Amino acid sequence: MTARVPPADIGSYWLASCDDDLTPRPALTGDATVDVAIMGGGFTGLWTAYYLLRDNPDLSIAIVERQFCGFGASGRNGGWCSPRFPINPAALTRRFGAATARSMLLAQQAMVDDVGRICDEEGIDAHFRSVGVLTLARSARQLPSLQQSFDAYARLGMGDGCELLGASQAQDAVHATQVHGGMRLRAGGTIHPGRLVRGLARALERRGVRIYEGTEVLQTAAGIQPALITSGGTIRARRAVVLAGEAYMTAQPAYRRRLIPMASTIMLTAPLTAAQWDRVGWSGGECLSSYVHTTNYLTRTADGRILFGSRGAPYRYGSDMDEVALRENANFGWIRDRLTEWWPALDGIEFTHRWAGYLGIPRDWLPTVHFDPVQRIGYSYGYTGHGVISSAICARALAGLIVGRAADPNAPYVRAQAPNWEVEPLRWAGIRYVQNAYLRMDVAEAAKRPPPLDAGLAKFLGEP
Numbered sequence: 001m002t003a004r005v006p007p008a009d010i011g012s013y014w015l016a017s018c019d020d021d022l023t024p025r026p027a028l029t030g031d032a033t034v035d036v037a038i039m040g041g042g043f044t045g046l047w048t049a050y051y052l053l054r055d056n057p058d059l060s061i062a063i064v065e066r067q068f069c070g071f072g073a074s075g076r077n078g079g080w081c082s083p084r085f086p087i088n089p090a091a092l093t094r095r096f097g098a099a100t101a102r103s104m105l106l107a108q109q110a111m112v113d114d115v116g117r118i119c120d121e122e123g124i125d126a127h128f129r130s131v132g133v134l135t136l137a138r139s140a141r142q143l144p145s146l147q148q149s150f151d152a153y154a155r156l157g158m159g160d161g162c163e164l165l166g167a168s169q170a171q172d173a174v175h176a177t178q179v180h181g182g183m184r185l186r187a188g189g190t191i192h193p194g195r196l197v198r199g200l201a202r203a204l205e206r207r208g209v210r211i212y213e214g215t216e217v218l219q220t221a222a223g224i225q226p227a228l229i230t231s232g233g234t235i236r237a238r239r240a241v242v243l244a245g246e247a248y249m250t251a252q253p254a255y256r257r258r259l260i261p262m263a264s265t266i267m268l269t270a271p272l273t274a275a276q277w278d279r280v281g282w283s284g285g286e287c288l289s290s291y292v293h294t295t296n297y298l299t300r301t302a303d304g305r306i307l308f309g310s311r312g313a314p315y316r317y318g319s320d321m322d323e324v325a326l327r328e329n330a331n332f333g334w335i336r337d338r339l340t341e342w343w344p345a346l347d348g349i350e351f352t353h354r355w356a357g358y359l360g361i362p363r364d365w366l367p368t369v370h371f372d373p374v375q376r377i378g379y380s381y382g383y384t385g386h387g388v389i390s391s392a393i394c395a396r397a398l399a400g401l402i403v404g405r406a407a408d409p410n411a412p413y414v415r416a417q418a419p420n421w422e423v424e425p426l427r428w429a430g431i432r433y434v435q436n437a438y439l440r441m442d443v444a445e446a447a448k449r450p451p452p453l454d455a456g457l458a459k460f461l462g463e464p
C-alpha cells in the first residue's frame with residue numbers, strides 16, 4: 001500500500017486555498033457493489049461520475065482514490081481552462097482533416113463555458129473567469145509561429161475568434177520585456193482548480209456518490225461483473241469499472257507504455273501591490289504564455305498573484321514518479337529567473353508557494369477514451385497540459401460509451417489505445433535528449449544565437 005502524502009507536503013497553493021479542510025474521507029473497509037466503480041479522484045474520475053449521473057441520476061457510483069481528491073495534477077495545475085487541444089490546429093487539421101479539427105476545437109471552447117456554467121449551477125466558487133488566451137512572441141524568431149497559428153485557425157473558419165497583435169498592442173497588454181507581437185484567442189478562461197476538484201467531489205457526494213480516500217486500487221477484474229480490488233476490499237460493478245489515473249496509470253503493467261509521466265513545475269508570488277501591477281500590465285488576466293520549447297504558462301490568480309509554470313524535473317527512467325525526487329529536482333530557480341526576465345521590476349519578489357506535478361503524455365499527443373462493453377472496463381487519459389478542459393470532454397464521451405451512446409464521429413480520441421512509447425532504455429534516452437535539446441534551443445534563442453545544429457532533429461522527435 002502506497003504511503004499517504006499529506007496535502008501540505010505537495011506545496012500547491014490551490015490545495016492550501018481550496019475552501020475545503022481536506023480532512024481525509026474514510027477509506028473503504030469491506031466489499032461493496034455499485035453500478036459503476038471509478039479509480040481516481042481527479043477531474044477525469046469526477047467528471048465521469050458527473051456526466052453519468054447527469055443523464056442517469058439513479059446510477060450508484062463509487063470513487064476510489066489512493067490519496068485524496070485533487071492529489072494528482074487536478075490539484076496542482078496552472079489553472080488554465082484552455083480552449084486549445086493538446087495538438088495545435090495545423091497538426092490537428094493535417095492528421096484528422098478540417099471538419100474534425102474544427103469540431104474538436106469548437107468542443108474544447110464550448111466546454112470552457114460549460115465548466116463555468118456548471119460551477120454556477122453547483123455552487124462551486126472556483127473563481128472562473130472568461131479571460132481568453134494571450135500568446136506572446138518574445139523574440140523576432142517567434143513571430144512566424146504567431147502568424148502560422150492565426151492562419152491555421154482562419155483556415156478552419158475560426159479566424160473571428162483570434163486577433164494578431166502588433167508589438168505595441170502586445171506591449172500595451174503586457175508590459176514584459178522583449179514583446180514583439182502577440183495572438184489573442186477570445187475563448188478560454190482561468191479557474192481555481194483546487195476549488196473545482198474539491199467542489200466537484202462535494203457536489204457528487206450530494207447526489208449520493210460514495211468517495212473512498214486513502215484506498216488503493218491494486219488490481220482490476222474484467223468481465224460480466226468487473227471489479228476494483230483495493231487495499232480496503234473489493235468493489236464489484238454491475239455495469240462498468242473506470243480507470244481514471246492519468247499519469248499514475250503508468251504504474252500498471254498494461255498501461256506502462258501507453259503514456260509517460262512528464263513533470264511540470266510552478267512557482268507562485270505573493271499578491272502584487274497595485275504599483276507592481278501597473279508595471280506588469282496584464283490587466284486582462286489572460287492565460288499568458290510565449291513560444292518557448294521548454295513551455296511557460298502564466299496565470300493571474302483572483303487574489304492578485306502571478307503563477308509561473310514551466311519545465312519540470314527531468315524524465316525518470318522507467319516512468320518513475322517518486323514524489324520526493326519530483327520536488328527535489330524541480331527547476332524552481334529556473335522559474336524565478338524567467339519571471340524576473342519577463343518583468344525585471346519584480347526582482348526580489350517573494351514566492352509563497354512552489355510545487356510540481358505529473359501530467360500524462362501519450363506518444364501521439366492524442367488522449368485515449370475507451371470502453372470495452374465485454375470486459376466492462378473504461379478509461380480516459382493522456383491530456384498533456386490541457387486536461388482541465390480535455391478531461392471533461394473525454395469524461396463526457398466515456399460516460400456516453402458506458403451507457404451505450406454511439407461515439408461522436410469527430411472524436412478520434414475515442415480509440416482502444418494510444419501507440420506505445422519505446423521500451424527502456426530507448427525511451428529514457430530519447431526523452432532526456434529532447435528535454436535537453438529544447439533547453440539548449442531556448443537558451444540560444446534568448447541569447448540571440450543561431451539555433452543548435454540538432455534543433456530540427458529535436459523538433460522531429462519531440463513534436464506530435
Ligand SMILES: Cc1cc2nc3c(=O)[nH]c(=O)nc-3n(C[C@H](O)[C@H](O)[C@H](O)COP(=O)(O)OP(=O)(O)OC[C@H]3O[C@@H](n4cnc5c(N)ncnc54)[C@H](O)[C@@H]3O)c2cc1C
Binds near residue numbers: 042069075389
Ligand atoms: C504542474 C501542472 C500544470 C498543469 N497546468 C494545466 C493547465 O493550466 N491547464 C490544463 O488544462 N491542464 C493543466 N495540467 C494538466 C491537468 O492538470 C491534467 O491533465 C488533469 O488534471 C488530469 O486529471 P486526471 O483526473 O485525469 O488526473 P489526476 O488529477 O492526476 O488524478 C488521477 C488520480 O488517480 C489516483 N490514482 C492513481 N492510481 C491509483 C490507484 N491505483 N488507486 C487509487 N487511486 C489512484 C491518483 O492518486 C490521482 O488523484 C497541468 C498539470 C500539471 C502537473
